[in-house]
Amino acid sequence: MPEVENLSRAVLDNRHPLLPIATEIEPRLTQLPGVRAVIFDVYGTLVVSGSGDVGSADESEPTDQIGDAMAAIGEPRPSAKAGVLESKLREIIKQTNQSRLNEQCPKPEVDIVAIWRVLLNEIGLTDLANNTKKVVRLAAEFESRANPTWPMPFAIELLEQIGRSDLALGIVSNAQEFTLSLVADLQDATNVEKDLGRIGFDLNLCHFSNRYRQSKPGPRMFDALSDGLKRLSIHPNETIYVGNDMLNDIYAATQAGLRTAWFVGDARSCRPRSDDPRCQDLQADIVTTDLMQLLSCLAIS
Known part of the structure; x- marks a missing residue:
């Protein structure tokens, strides 16, 4: 494991192996001349996501994950009953997103560190709220418990093989600050900003929702991706986007003119979105159950 020198490394330190759960969806493969x-989603595609996506913890039963996270950074456990603060955190996120919803921002994204500051101030922990380093650590400790992750099988090998080809490589993902540590870890990188380029990613093609304060399926990140592709003289139709969510990934990428690969290799994060009218008649160019299937479709050996 790399020496990730940031405050978010709890998402790596607290991990344990997670195997994907097979779906009943059959692959549909064809050559993609x-x-x-090649642009990837992160959660549910390059990494197994215990809850299916960034910031989407299981709400089925009350937990004291915030208390555990507080203890992990050396702070006293809050006195609130298990689950109360977790519910409050979700409500702050919901209200913050609703307050920013408009035509220019159809799918807002929060800055999770700012959200934690709001929560800590509301429960009277003002000094902690003003300690940026501790708030970042707290957010990462909580995320590592609410949404545990592990590299998707063959993600590392896939990125290595694409990186050795002449194809441009990028990421468009709903994300928070700690997401970058997961990406860096896939290729044993120590600093994601410096090493994304070293391991084959084009930084002009890497876009994370927390930096735009807008998330998929909104168009903002794909607009930025299109600008990056244009600088490389690559047409959207010469680009394939790989993701696990028919709405956030396949629909959004199709709207941007990209070809698409729907990854259905893990039931936790496979999102058919069959109840959404935008997805009912939508088909990806290929459907993969194993990341390495992409290589044969791209004729990479």
């Missing part, structure tokens, strides 16, 4: 760029 003319592809010059």
Whole structure:
């Protein structure tokens, strides 16, 4: 494991192996001639996500994950009953997103560190709220418990093989600050900003929702991706986007003119979205149950 020198390394330190759960969806593979760029989602695609996506903890039963996270950073456990603060955190996120919803921002994204500051101030922990380093650590400790992750089988090998080809490589993902540590870990990198380029990613093609304060399936990140592709003289139709969510990934990428690969290799994060009218008649160019299937479709050996 790399020496990730940041305050978010709890998402790595607290991990344990997670195997994907097979779906009943059959692969649908075909050759994809003319592809010059491959863009990936992170959660549910490059990494197994215990809850299915960033910031989407299981709400089925009360837990004291916030108390555990507080203890992990050396702070006293809050006196609230298990589950109360977790519910309050979700409500702050919901209200913050609703307050920013408009035509220019159809799918807002929060800055999770700012959200934690609001929560800590509301429960009277003002000094902690003003300690940025501890708030970042707290957010990462909580995320590592609410949404445990592990590299998706063959993700590392897939990125290595694409990185050795002449294809451009990028990421468009709903994300928070700690997501970058997961990406860096896939290729044993020590600093994601410096090493994404070293391991084959084009930084002009890497876009994370927390930096735009807008998330998928909104168009903001894909607009930025299109600008990056244009600088490389790559047409959207020469680009394939790989993701697990028919709405956030396949629909959004299709709207941007990209070709698409729906990854259905893990039941936790496989999102058909069959009840959404935007997805009912939507088909990806290929459907993969194993990340390495993408290589044969791209004729990479």
